Amino acid sequence: MENPSAYTPPRIWSADKQSGGRFASINRPTAGPTHEKALPVGRHPMQLYSLGTPNGVKVTVMLEELLAAGHAGAEYDAWLIRINEGEQFGSGFVSVNPNSKIPALLDCSGPTPIRVFESGAILVYLAEKFGAFLPVDVAIRAECLSWLFWQMGSAPFLGGGFGHFYAYAPTKIEYAIDRYAMEVKRQLDVLDQRLAQSPYLAGDEYTIADMAVWPWYGTLVKGQLYEAGEFLQVQAYTHVLRWTNQIAQRPAVQRGRRVNRTWGEPGSQLHERHDAADFESRTQDKP
16 A cells, blocks of 8 residues: 555645646536526437436437337437536536536427436436336336345446546545445455346346446446556456447447547547437538
8 A cells, every 4th residue: 555645634625726736627615507508409308418428328318219119209309518617617518517517408399398416316207207117017127126226226336436547537546446446346246146137127128227237347347447448357247248249239328428529540439419310421510
């Protein structure tokens, strides 16, 4: 273990200096908008404001799966929100999500738009609205929702915990990396043991639980998240890998993963999505 830091927390904390790290410029201890900016609204029933991070991918995969299943009411415009530039603090975005996090959804299919924020809430909302990917059987539904909320509670340890200290923190802190690496490996073992018992998290059916977990833990075991595959020895989780590869073959998943993505190979990006024909282009950016 490295030598302990000489830092002693003050009696009262204050934000009087930059924290450093990749996201320091947009971190602040207060909520609310920082500037006036209206959100664009397209012609489709669903208006999504997002970025192609794991939390954003959950919703674009769900919308593409709904469309593939024949639910025309799930047609959507996906508007790019560049969180590194602070666009999530515009007044329009804050009016849809007061927590200033992507993704945020406006359902404009009725006389009054309905806002939905938090990725898990959006998945449940869409599943209930269209009667899809959320089991009807009480026991299987409970299993599905349990794994959905498992993801919502577990992923912050992977992202804000392990991911931050391993990949983004300006100083590598052995204690923090060890603490969160241990927890992420425990989570992977939880998933691996479950997927040894059933094809999908809720059982035999592909559900919103899989859509929620896959963008985080699927990309992790493929070595595509934080470049930490070797460090965490992710190849050991064979059942998670089987499940990951199976889901990755779904055409709707492949489309959803491209939406609002601004990094990687050009062919993997679709900065904004306003029509199914947009997928025929290699990249789309804001006008």
